[in-house]
Amino acid sequence: MTSLRPVLHWKTPTLLLVDLYVSSISEVNEKAQSFSPHVYMEMGWVNEFTKWNPVDFCGIHHMCVAKEMLWIPDINIIENIRTEFSTQEPPVLKMMSEGIVTVVYSYTMTSACKMNLYKFPFDTQSCTLTLQSFLHYIDEFRIKAYSNASMLTDGSKLFFKTQGEWDLISINMSNNQLHAGGRVWDQLLYTITIKRRPLLYVVIFLLPILYFLVLDLASFFISDDGGEKLSFKVTLLLAISVLLLILHDMLPSTSDDLPLIGVYCSVIFTFTAVSVLETILVNFLKTRSVQAIPKWFKEAAAAPLDTGERASHSPPDLTGETSGETSSIAVLQQILSQLQKAHHLLSAEKQQQTLWWTKVAEVIDKTFTVIYVNGVMLFLQQMWQAWFS
Numbered sequence: 516m517t518s519l520r521p522v523l524h525w526k527t528p529t530l531l532l533v534d535l536y537v538s539s540i541s542e543v544n545e546k547a548q549s550f551s552p553h554v555y556m557e558m559g560w561v562n563e564f565t566k567w568n569p570v571d572f573c574g575i576h577h578m579c580v581a582k583e584m585l586w587i588p589d590i591n592i593i594e595n596i597r598t599e600f601s602t603q604e605p606p607v608l609k610m611m612s613e614g615i616v617t618v619v620y621s622y623t624m625t626s627a628c629k630m631n632l633y634k635f636p637f638d639t640q641s642c643t644l645t646l647q648s649f650l651h652y653i654d655e656f657r658i659k660a661y662s663n664a665s666m667l668t669d670g671s672k673l674f675f676k677t678q679g680e681w682d683l684i685s686i687n688m689s690n691n692q693l694h695a696g697g698r699v700w701d702q703l704l705y706t707i708t709i710k711r712r713p714l715l716y717v718v719i720f721l722l723p724i725l726y727f728l729v730l731d732l733a734s735f736f737i738s739d740d741g742g743e744k745l746s747f748k749v750t751l752l753l754a755i756s757v758l759l760l761i762l763h764d765m766l767p768s769t770s771d772d773l774p775l776i777g778v779y780c781s782v783i784f785t786f787t788a789v790s791v792l793e794t795i796l797v798n799f800l801k802t803r804s805v806q807a808i809p810k811w812f813k814e815a816a817a818a819p820l821d822t823g824e825r826a827s828h829s830p831p832d833l834t835g836e837t838s839g840e841t842s843s844i845a846v847l848q849q850i851l852s853q854l855q856k857a858h859h860l861l862s863a864e865k866q867q868q869t870l871w872w873t874k875v876a877e878v879i880d881k882t883f884t885v886i887y888v889n890g891v892m893l894f895l896q897q898m899w900q901a902w903f904s
Contacts, residue, residue: 521560528657532660533557535705538555538676539553543628551625556590556619556621557619561615561616562585582607588656589648591649594626594628603622605619632774633774635766636711636716640708642709645691657701668683682712686706687708689704731786739794739880778898797879800872800873800879
């Protein structure tokens with residue numbers, strides 16, 4: 516009775532009715548693409564050899580017997596990825612007068628789950644648990660769900676004990692058939708839908724990145740003199756780089772689509788990097804000047820000035836000077852005057868060009884600020900629609 520299917524005719528398939536309830540979710544590992552639920556599985560089937568009339572047995576309608584005394588179906592969970600997992604097997608089976616046998620198992624397992632992290636941390640995941648018998652084909656063994664989806668969902672939420680990162684949304688079931696090697700197996704699929712609670716990720720990750728972006732916008736009001744603005748922007752860039760490293764440890768690198776949070780951080784990092792480059796360009800334009808005047812020209816312009824001053828303050832020549840020497844002094848004074856005029860013209864031209872480059876830098880800075888603010892607002896709007904659409 517314990518090794519053969521409990522049917523009077525061997526062609527009669529055994530029908531197994533199953534209910535699966537989720538009581539907790541201990542871990543969801545995004546990098547390993549797995550989740551660890553604790554489930555209760557209630558099974559019932561008909562044993563055609565254990566039917567009796569309660570009238571003949573003092574009105575006994577049901578009784579408990581040791582599980583070694585009756586046949587128990589082999590039910591396996593296909594997605595289980597651990598060779599050993601915690602199972603609490605009851606020592607007895609409940610047997611009814613109609614031949615119905617029921618048993619409840621408690622499983623703590625780690626199963627594979629293909630996750631879509633595109634909207635992380637505002638994501639909803641659907642993980643599947645597939646129940647199947649390896650020993651019996653579909654013509655010998657059928658497996659069906661006893662309760663409907665709403666009853667399983669409500670019962671699981673009633674049993675749900677943990678208040679962790681994930682909320683249980685729903686449990687749905689469907690039947691499938693596995694074809695392999697010319698054989699067919701009956702399968703029962705339970706789809707467990709869970710939703711992440713994103714508050715922690717918003718507080719410790721998304722908001723700091725947004726604050727860095729706001730600080731980068733505010734840095735446009737810092738003066739360009741002294742280099743404090745450039746140092747401030749570079750510090751913001753390094754801070755965002757650290758958060759990108761943290762994000763790399765959180766998400767798997769084999770995802771088909773780049774998660775939106777990766778786009779969010781990368782674009783903000785790009786905005787900050789472009790802002791740093793713009794600050795470097797503006798500082799370069801504001802400090803640019805015309806080519807320096809040659810040293811020999813400055814010395815030539817200053818030397819006659821000293822000679823003229825000495826000539827104007829020197830005592831009168833008592834010995835008398837010739838008319839040729841007087842002419843030489845007049846020529847030197849004329850040369851001095853011309854050199855001073857040239858020096859003043861070069862200085863004015865230099866100042867004019869310096870003011871022109873400063874004007875260009877201011878125009879570039881204002882234009883970039885307008886484009887930068889509009890680009891940031893448009894980007895944040897698109898991210899909001901992509902996350903919550």
